[in-house]
Amino acid sequence: MSVSLTERHGPWTVDELHRLPDDEHNRYEIDDGVLIVSPRPASSHQAALLEIAVLLREPARAAGLEVLPEVEVFTARRDDWLKVPDIAVVTWEAFDCEPQEYEAADVALVVEISGTGQSARRDFGEKLSAYADAGIRHYWVLELTPASKLTVFELVGTEYKQVVSSRELIELTRPFPVEIDPGRLTRPRRG
Template sequence: MSISFAEHCGRWTVEDLRRPAEDDLYRYEIDDGVLIVSPPPASPDQAALLHLAFVLQAPARTAGYQVLPMVEVVTHRRDDWLKVPDLVAVTLDAFEAEPEAYDAADVALVVEISGSRQSRNRDFGEKLEAYAEADIPHYWVAELVPVPRLTVFELVDGAYREVVASPEPVGLTRPFAVEIDPARLRRVRAR
C-alpha cells in the first residue's frame, strides 16, 4: 500500500494505494475518492474478530466460502472505492486465485466489529450504504459496547434490510448456517 500525503492532490483511486508504502500501521480505505484513515483495531475488537473468524470458518468452508480478516475489497465498477472490512467471506474460487484485492462480486458476507460510538456511526451509516452499493449480499455489525449485539442485514432490491438485531444468540442460515452468541464477543478469556 502506498500513500504520499504531501504529494497527493485530488481524488484518491485504488491505484494510488499500490505504490511503495510510507506506513502500514493504519487501515486505508477509499470512498468516492476520499481517503479514510483508521487506526488499527483495539484489543477487544481484535479478540472479537478472532472469535468470529473461528466460529464462521467451518460453516463457511462447508458452504464454499473462505473467511478472511482485514483484506482489501474493491469493485470493478469504480476505481475510487476500496474497503478493508474486519471480516469477509469470499468464494473459494476467488480465494484460490490469490488476488491482491477481492472484488465485491466475490464477497458473500462482510462483518464489521463496532467497538466505539464513532465506529458504530460509520458501520451503520457510510459503510452500510457503501456495501449495499457494491452489491454485497450480507452485512453484519457486531457491536461490543455498550452491550454485545449482532445486527444482520440482507441486501434486498439494492438496499439492506435488517433481518435481526439481538444481544441473544442468533441462528442464521444465510449465507451459511451458523449460530452466533454476541455475549461471547466480550467474554473471550484464556483457559
Template sequence: MTAEPLHTTSWPMPPLDGYTVDDLLTLPDLPPHTELIDGSLVFVSPQRYFHSIVIDLLVSGLRRTVRPDLRVAREMTVVIDKRNGPEPDIAIVRAEAVRSPTQTYFDVGDVILAVEVVSPESEARDHDTKPHKYANAGIQHFWRVEMTNTDARAVVHVFELDGERRAYRPTGVHHDHLKLSVPFTVDIDLTEIDHL
C-alpha cells in the same frame, strides 16, 4: 532569542481527482488497514481489545460453519470501484476468489457477506457510508457488530439486501447467540467473548 523550528509532517498530497484503488494498492508506507472511500484515504485509529476479540470470535465461528465453496477473510480490501476500496473487518468470499496467498484485495462481486465491528472512530462509516456502498455494490449480506453498554458483549445486527431498492433491510438482532441459516448455517455463542 531564536525561534524553535517548526516540526512538519510529510503527508502525501492527494491527486486533484482523488486517490484510486491502484494508488491504495501501490502507495508505499501507508499505515495498516488504510481504506479508500470516495477517493480519500482513511487512516484507521488503533483498535480496542473488544474489536480484536470480536473479530477473532466471529472468524473462528464462521470458519467452523462456512460452506466448502466459501472462504472467511479478515481485514482485506474489497474493490468496489475505481475510487472505493473499503476494508471490512470480515468478509465471506467465494473460494475461487482466493487466487494466491499474496493477494491483497477481493473484487466486490466475490463477496457475499461483509462484517463491520464498530469502533468510536468508525461509527459513522460503519453505520452509514460502508453499508450504503456495500448495498449499492450488490453484497447480499451485511452484519454490524457493536459493544453493549452494560456488559461489553457483542450485539450482531444482521441485514439482507433488498435488491430492488439497493438497500439493506434488518433481519435480526443477536445478543448472546448468533444462529442463522442464511447465507449459510451459522451457530456462534457470543458469550464466549467472556473467555477470550
C-alpha cells in the same frame, strides 16, 4: 513511484492507494475518492475478530466459502472505492486465485466490528450504503459496547434490510447456517 499523503490533492483512486508506502500501523480505505485512514484496532476488537472468524470458518467452508480477516475489497465498477472489512467471506473460486484484493462480486458476507462514536456511525451509515452499492449480499455489524450485539443485514434489491439485531443467541440460515451468541464473541476466556 510512490505517492505522498501530504503532496496528494483531489480524489483518490485504488491505483494511487496501492502506491502509498507500506504502513503497518494504519488501515487505508477509499470511499467516493476520499482517503480514510484509521489506526489499527484495539485488543478487544482483535479478540472479537478472531472469535467470530473461528466461529464462521467451518460453516462457511461447508458452503464453499472462505473466511478472511482484513483483506481489501474493491468493485470493478469504480476506481475510487476500496474497503478493508474486519472479515470478508469470499468464494473458494476467488480464494484459490490468491488475489491481493477481492472483487465485491466474490464476497458473500462482510463483518464489521464496531466500537463507539465515529466507528459505529460509519458502520451503520457510510459502510452500510457502500457495501450495498457494491452488491455484497450480507453485511453484519458486531457492536462491542455497551454490550455485545450483532445486527444482520441482507441485500434486498439495492438496499440492506435488517434481518435481526440481538444481544442473545441468533440462528441464521444465510449465507450459511450458523448460530451466534454475540456475548460469547467478546467475553474474555482465561485458562
